[in-house]
Amino acid sequence: MTKPLILVSNDDGITSLGIRNLVEVMKELGEVLVVAPNRPQSGMGHAITVGDTLRLTESTIFEGVRAFECSGTPADCVKIARHYVLKDKRQPDVVVSGVNHGSNTSISVLYSGTMSAAIEAAIEGTPSIGFSLADYGSEADFSHTLDYIKKITQQVLRKELPKGVALNVNFPKKRKDALKGIRICRQANAKWVEDFDERKDPNGRKYFWMTGKFVNFDKGEDNDEWAIANNYVSVVPCQFDLTAHQAIPVLNEAWEILG
Amino acid sequence: MTKPLILVSNDDGITSLGIRNLVEVMKELGEVLVVAPNRPQSGMGHAITVGDTLRLTESTIFEGVRAFECSGTPADCVKIARHYVLKDKRQPDVVVSGVNHGSNTSISVLYSGTMSAAIEAAIEGTPSIGFSLADYGSEADFSHTLDYIKKITQQVLRKELPKGVALNVNFPKKRKDALKGIRICRQANAKWVEDFDERKDPNGRKYFWMTGKFVNFDKGEDNDEWAIANNYVSVVPCQFDLTAHQAIPVLNEAWEILG
Numbered sequence: 001m002t003k004p005l006i007l008v009s010n011d012d013g014i015t016s017l018g019i020r021n022l023v024e025v026m027k028e029l030g031e032v033l034v035v036a037p038n039r040p041q042s043g044m045g046h047a048i049t050v051g052d053t054l055r056l057t058e059s060t061i062f063e064g065v066r067a068f069e070c071s072g073t074p075a076d077c078v079k080i081a082r083h084y085v086l087k088d089k090r091q092p093d094v095v096v097s098g099v100n101h102g103s104n105t106s107i108s109v110l111y112s113g114t115m116s117a118a119i120e121a122a123i124e125g126t127p128s129i130g131f132s133l134a135d136y137g138s139e140a141d142f143s144h145t146l147d148y149i150k151k152i153t154q155q156v157l158r159k160e161l162p163k164g165v166a167l168n169v170n171f172p173k174k175r176k177d178a179l180k181g182i183r184i185c186r187q188a189n190a191k192w193v194e195d196f197d198e199r200k201d202p203n204g205r206k207y208f209w210m211t212g213k214f215v216n217f218d219k220g221e222d223n224d225e226w227a228i229a230n231n232y233v234s235v236v237p238c239q240f241d242l243t244a245h246q247a248i249p250v251l252n253e254a255w256e257i258l259g
Numbered sequence: 260m261t262k263p264l265i266l267v268s269n270d271d272g273i274t275s276l277g278i279r280n281l282v283e284v285m286k287e288l289g290e291v292l293v294v295a296p297n298r299p300q301s302g303m304g305h306a307i308t309v310g311d312t313l314r315l316t317e318s319t320i321f322e323g324v325r326a327f328e329c330s331g332t333p334a335d336c337v338k339i340a341r342h343y344v345l346k347d348k349r350q351p352d353v354v355v356s357g358v359n360h361g362s363n364t365s366i367s368v369l370y371s372g373t374m375s376a377a378i379e380a381a382i383e384g385t386p387s388i389g390f391s392l393a394d395y396g397s398e399a400d401f402s403h404t405l406d407y408i409k410k411i412t413q414q415v416l417r418k419e420l421p422k423g424v425a426l427n428v429n430f431p432k433k434r435k436d437a438l439k440g441i442r443i444c445r446q447a448n449a450k451w452v453e454d455f456d457e458r459k460d461p462n463g464r465k466y467f468w469m470t471g472k473f474v475n476f477d478k479g480e481d482n483d484e485w486a487i488a489n490n491y492v493s494v495v496p497c498q499f500d501l502t503a504h505q506a507i508p509v510l511n512e513a514w515e516i517l518g
Contacts, residue, residue, distance in 0.1 A: 045305030045334070046369045054455070054467040072469075075304070075370075079469065084455040107382060109501055110305045111334075119501075123366060123450050151516045159513050162506045182517055184510045186502040191382050196313070196343040208313040210331075210338065237506035242368055242378075243445040247421045247496035251443045254418050257410045258441055 004030035004157050007092040007121070009077045011041045011100060011113025014061060014069045018099035021142040022131065023062050025149045026096060029157070033092070034059075034067035035081040037074060037113075042102070044113040046120075047073045056080060074117035082124060094156055095121035098131035099149070101140055105132075105170045105224040106188040106216070109238060115168055119240050122166035127156050130166065134228055135173040144179055145171045148233050152182070161237070168236040172228040183232045188223035190216040263289035263416050266351040266380070268336045270300040270359065270372025273320060273328045277358035280401040281390065282321050284408045285355060288416070292351070293318075293326035294340040296333060296372075301361070303372035305379075306332045315339060333376035341383060353415055354380035357390035358408070360399055364391075364429045364483040365447040365475070368497060374427055378499050381425035386415050389425065393487055394432040403438055404430045407492050411441070420496070427495040431487040442491045447482035449475040 006026045010019040014036040026032045038057070055071040068085060070077045078095060086092070097117035104112040114130045121128035131149055133140055152169060161167065168187075172179070192212040201207055216225050227234035252258065265285045269278040273295040285291045297316070314330040327344060329336045337354060345351070356376035363371040373389045380387035390408055392399055411428060420426065427446075431438070451471040460466055475484050486493035511517065 040310065043307045043309035045303070045307065045375065047304040047306040048302045048370050049469060050302035051299065054469060056465070056467065076469070079453045080455060080467070083453045084457075084467070107499065110378070110382075110499055111307050116304065119369070123369075155514055155516050162503065162509055165503050165506050168501075182514075184507050184514070184517070186504065186507065187500055194338045194342045196339060198343075206315070208315065208339070208343070210308060210313060210335070235510070236501075237503040237510060238501040239503035239506075240366065240369055240501075241446055242427075242495075242497040242499075242501075244421065244424050244496040244498035245445065247424050247498075248443050248445065250421055251494070251496060255414055255441075255443070257414050258443070 004093040005090055006030045006032050007081050007095045008032060008034045009036050009074055009097045009117040011037065011044060011074045013037050013040045014059060016101065017138065018101050021146065022096060022099050023065060025146055028150065029153055032065045033081065034062060034065060035070055035077045035085060037077060038069040038071055041073055041113045043111050044073045044116065045111050046075055046116040048075050049073060054080065074113040075120045078117050078120040092126055094153060095126050095128040096131065096153060099142055099145060100132035101138065102136045103132050103134035103170050103228065104130065104168060105228060105234060106190040109168050109187060118166040119238060122164055123240055127161045128166045129153060129156060129169055131169045133171045141174045144174050164239055165237045168238050170224055170228050170234045172231050175231060177231060180232050183227040183234055185224040185227050185234045185236050186222055187236050188216060188218040188225035190214060190218055190225060263352040264349055265289045265291050266340050266354045267291060267293045268295050268333055268356045268376040270296065270303060270333045272296050272299045273318060275360065276397065276399065277360050280405065281355060281358050282324060284405055287409065288412055291324045292340065293321060293324060294329055294336045294344060296336060297328040297330055300332055300372045302370050303332045303375065304370050305334055305375040307334050308332060313339065333372040334379045337376050337379040351385055353412060354385050354387040355390065355412060358401055358404060359391035360397065361395045362391050362393035362429050362487065363389065363427060364487060364493060365449040368427050368446060377425040378497060381423055382499055386420045387425045388412060388415060388428055390428045392430045400433045403433045423498055424496045427497050429483055429487050429493045431490050434490060436490060439491050442486040442493055444483040444486050444493045444495050445481055446495050447475060447484035448477040449473060449484060
């Protein structure tokens with residue numbers, strides 16, 4: 001039996017602890033190819049590089065694993081892996097992204113570079129998973145996530161996923177108690193409320209740091225925020241069709257300006 | 260009656276022809292505030308500025324209109340408008356973004372900075388519209404779009420929009436025939452197939468330009484690609500809940516690893 005081909009990317013950059021953990025797990029499951037950003041790309045959303053050039057350099061950072069660092073965004077990494085590194089060759093059986101340093105639950109999925117790599121793969125028709133840990137520390141403890149990452153990836157390799165679906169998997173920060181299991185969830189109804197910390201540079205010119213407070217409006221127990229708050233692994237199936245289908249008949253009915 | 264407050268942004272930058280056209284139309288409808296990027300930000304998706312500083316400078320580029328240029332992304336512009344420029348003041352009645360030089364139909368909505376400004380506003384609960392013209396030229400002809408932009412914005416101000424919905428409005432390139440009207444659509448099932456144009460820099464090091472071919476798989480007549488190909492204005496209601504709700508029972512049924 002041929003070993004599955006697994007493409008690994010992330011948004012914290014190729015040297016981060018999270019991707020090193022992810023690569024170690026994936027080596028147990030198949031043949032691994034890494035194409036990841038050459039520097040942190042957090043908050044890049046689904047950005048791609050238009051109107052600028054890209055660099056791609058082979059890297060020996062992972063022992064026994066073919067790896068490239070790319071000057072682009074996470075979405076660029078998936079595109080260049082598919083259409084340049086693997087051009088006309090066998091394509092990945094699964095694309096995994098992360099493990100992100102910091103959670104990507106709820107609305108953060110939109111801003112997440114980790115998930116944009118996974119969603120880019122879903123657009124290409126490849127099953128994909130973004131993994132994130134609710135711990136921003138650069139020396140975060142990933143030990144409780146590894147067995148789950150393996151199980152979830154094996155499950156996806158066994159059963160695939162519905163077409164066009166990418167999984168957004170979030171882990172709670174490590175606690176004394178063991179994780180309680182996996183919950184299939186919906187994206188929680190929550191948002192960030194920003195604040196702008198105004199400062200002066202050495203020349204007396206104003207600049208800002210954007211800071212944010214996460215506000216959760218969701219009272220349900222079937223969403224990703226609830227799951228990780230209660231020490232479960234949350235799995236949200238995500239799609240790239242942004243159409244608010246339920247709004248189409250509403251607008252067709254309400255708008256006077258339609259012909 | 261108080262005039263509506265209209266926040267204008269875009270992703271081509273504050274000096275582009277598209278935003279000048281948009282501001283002119285909005286001046287007829289209400290009080291206008293512009294917060295737009297200080298340089299082109301195409302393809303930025305829903306990127307935000309994390310781990311870096313932001314600049315915001317007042318601009319006199321639009322006669323009689325309060326305007327700021329921001330060093331951040333389109334989503335940053337909407338955030339800083341709301342939480343700094345308008346902090347504790349009256350918030351916009353509508354947020355409009357564009358007019359983008361180039362279409363944002365189908366899957367391009369994910370990569371679009373224009374639409375990320377609109378979606379950011381929808382997250383904040385403000386009705387919002389991204390306008391794009393299927394003409395990449397920096398001297399594109401916007402004349403056929405202006406009356407429709409006015410009508411659509413008035414319609415949204417009159418009837419609002421379902422909660423959490425942002426409109427993705429696309430115009431065909433100007434033709435001899437007049438536009439046929441407005442169609443409420445879904446996002447077409449299509450994607451970009453990339454190619455990487457490999458070159459050598461003056462030092463002999465490899466670099467790439469990403470190029471892409473748009474491939475449309477959609478045979479329907481209810482989608483945005485069909486609409487603009489047939490000289491209609493397409494209006495897609497978009498949402499920021501990425502959950503593939505229909506996949507939740509499928510995974511709950513199929514996965515053996517759930518507790």
